[in-house]
Amino acid sequence: MMKKKFYLILLVILTAFSSYGQDSVSTGSLTITGYVDTYYQYNLNSPSDRKNGGRIFDVYHNNFSLGLVQTAFKYTYGKAEAVLDLTYGPNAELGNFGNSGTSKIIKQAYLAYGFTDKLKFTIGQFGTHIGYELIDAPLNYNYSLSYLFGNGPFYHTGAKLNYTFSDKAGIMVGVVNGWDGLQDFNDKKSLAAQVFVSPVEGVNLYLNWIGGDEYNTLSAFGSKKGSFTNLFDLTGTVAASDKISLGVNAAYGMFSSGYAKEITDEDIAAADPVSAGILEADQGKYDKDASWFGVAGYANVAFNDVFGLGLRVEHFNDPDGVRYFGPLVVNALTATANIALAEGRFNIKPEIRFDAADSEFFVENEGKAKKTQTTLGSAFILKF
Numbered sequence: 001m002m003k004k005k006f007y008l009i010l011l012v013i014l015t016a017f018s019s020y021g022q023d024s025v026s027t028g029s030l031t032i033t034g035y036v037d038t039y040y041q042y043n044l045n046s047p048s049d050r051k052n053g054g055r056i057f058d059v060y061h062n063n064f065s066l067g068l069v070q071t072a073f074k075y076t077y078g079k080a081e082a083v084l085d086l087t088y089g090p091n092a093e094l095g096n097f098g099n100s101g102t103s104k105i106i107k108q109a110y111l112a113y114g115f116t117d118k119l120k121f122t123i124g125q126f127g128t129h130i131g132y133e134l135i136d137a138p139l140n141y142n143y144s145l146s147y148l149f150g151n152g153p154f155y156h157t158g159a160k161l162n163y164t165f166s167d168k169a170g171i172m173v174g175v176v177n178g179w180d181g182l183q184d185f186n187d188k189k190s191l192a193a194q195v196f197v198s199p200v201e202g203v204n205l206y207l208n209w210i211g212g213d214e215y216n217t218l219s220a221f222g223s224k225k226g227s228f229t230n231l232f233d234l235t236g237t238v239a240a241s242d243k244i245s246l247g248v249n250a251a252y253g254m255f256s257s258g259y260a261k262e263i264t265d266e267d268i269a270a271a272d273p274v275s276a277g278i279l280e281a282d283q284g285k286y287d288k289d290a291s292w293f294g295v296a297g298y299a300n301v302a303f304n305d306v307f308g309l310g311l312r313v314e315h316f317n318d319p320d321g322v323r324y325f326g327p328l329v330v331n332a333l334t335a336t337a338n339i340a341l342a343e344g345r346f347n348i349k350p351e352i353r354f355d356a357a358d359s360e361f362f363v364e365n366e367g368k369a370k371k372t373q374t375t376l377g378s379a380f381i382l383k384f
Contacts, residue, residue: 028077034384037067037137041377045364052375053362054325054332054355056150057091058143067091067137067379070107081112083124087135095135095154098181098218106182107135108155123159125182128152129172129194130208130233132249132296141300142336143349143379147316148251148294151323152219153179153210153231160192170196178214186225188213202239209233220322226258247298255290255322290320308338330357342382349379 043052043061050061057067068091073084085108087095096104110124133140133149160174172194177184190212198204211230214221221229231253238246268279296314303309312334321327332355339348353375355362360369 028075031074032071033074034069034071035136035138035381036069037143037379037381038065039067039143039377039379040064041375044374044376045362045370045372047363048365048367049363051363053373054147054150054328054330054357056145057094058145058375058377058379059090059094061375065090068095068135070136072108079114081114082110083112084109091135098155098179103182118164120162120164121159122162125155125157126160127155128210129192129206130210130231130251132235132247132298137379137381138347138383141298141310141338142312142334143351144334144353144375146249146294146296146312146314147325147328147330147332148249148296148314151292151294151316151318151325155180156190156192156210157182158189158192168198172196176210178212178217179210180218185217186213186215188215188225190214204237206235207233208235219324221255222257224258228256228258230254243302245298245300247300248296249298250293250295252293253291253322257289288320290322292316292318292320292322302338305344306340308340310336310338312336327359328357328361329359330355330361332356345383347379347381347383349381350376351378352376 039058040063041052041058041061047053047061050063051059052061058065066089069088071086075082084106086105087107088105092107093104096107099106106125108124108126110122110126112120112122114120127134130153131149133142133145135154137143156174156176156179158174158176160172160176162170162172164170172192174192175189176192178186178188178190190210192210193208195207196204209230209232211228213225213227214229215225215227216223219229221227231251233251234249236248240246263279268276271279294314294316296312298310298312300310301308312332314332315330316332317329318325319327319329332353334351334353336349336351339350340346341348355373357371360371362370362373364370
């Protein structure tokens with residue numbers, strides 16, 4: 001009898017807590033979204049390593065490949081917001097290479113609070129404000145990503161403030177650990193900023209910047225404290241009509257090594273023993289100032305609700321190899337069709353892309369080097 005009373009009391013307590021929990025959660029809002037993307041691609045060079053040169057995600061030649069599987073959770077409670085954006089698959093590894101272990105599945109994880117309708121605070125790991133294209137395949141018209149995107153940054157960990165003056169203008173300022181890493185790679189922080197303006201209806205312009213001492217990081221920004229890297233980025237979109245959209249992305253980066261000049265053997269020989277050891281350790285590293293830049297233009301046409309075409313033309317210039325792909329000057333042309341099924345949730349994207357470098361950057365059969373590369377294939381994307 002006592003056991004029955006105990007279980008009855010326990011059931012009442014659990015039911016009460018359950019009801020309280022449901023009432024509490026019901027005052028907030030939870031949304032779950034995501035997508036799955038797969039692709040097949042064929043490289044006309046038939047590279048011996050079965051990989052496409054200069055690609056960040058669509059890496060494999062003559063292969064049915066899984067791209068990215070994403071699940072994003074967003075919970076809002078009043079003015080507070082929590083976002084957990086998880087990714088799985090080969091592209092998750094590639095896009096989140098600065099993290100390790102289970103952290104690799106985290107594309108974004110941040111908290112936000114809107115102090116007013118205009119001022120919002122965000123802290124955690126979030127996608128970069130730099131660039132036109134995004135990691136998420138459903139949000140890009142072209143499936144293969146540009147050289148500007150592929151050379152990052154992809155994400156940051158830090159804190160930022162967004163202030164919206166109106167639907168025509170806004171600013172963002174932030175402090176982040178650096179580029180593409182959950183943890184800081186050194187003892188320095190970088191500053192980030194964005195200015196948004198919409199001078200006329202249908203035209204949106206974003207001027208972006210990030211700057212800081214990024215020595216000893218995954219980027220080739222030197223090993224000596226006291227260097228400084230600036231990256232300026234302009235992104236613009238134009239809704240020319242209900243069916244035509246245009247876009248542009250231009251970026252210019254500058255790396256200042258902190259060295260007055262290149263270190264020579266004569267400099268080492270003339271220095272005192274302690275200084276000579278320091279100079280010798282630093283010789284041959286990125287001990288000279290360098291810069292890189294790129295520009296890409298976009299034009300997308302929707303012929304109807306089912307079929308559209310998109311074109312991207314780009315130029316990327318990194319002669320000193322400061323960024324991820326090493327020394328490279330290249331032009332690329334990408335044409336992508338979009339077949340939208342299931343009310344636009346299932347997209348088939350046939351694509352052809354031609355790349356031409358000023359050096360033998362690409363690989364063909366038997367391991368030979370080549371200046372050009374042509375790929376064709378198709379991506380399949382379902383979003384929910």
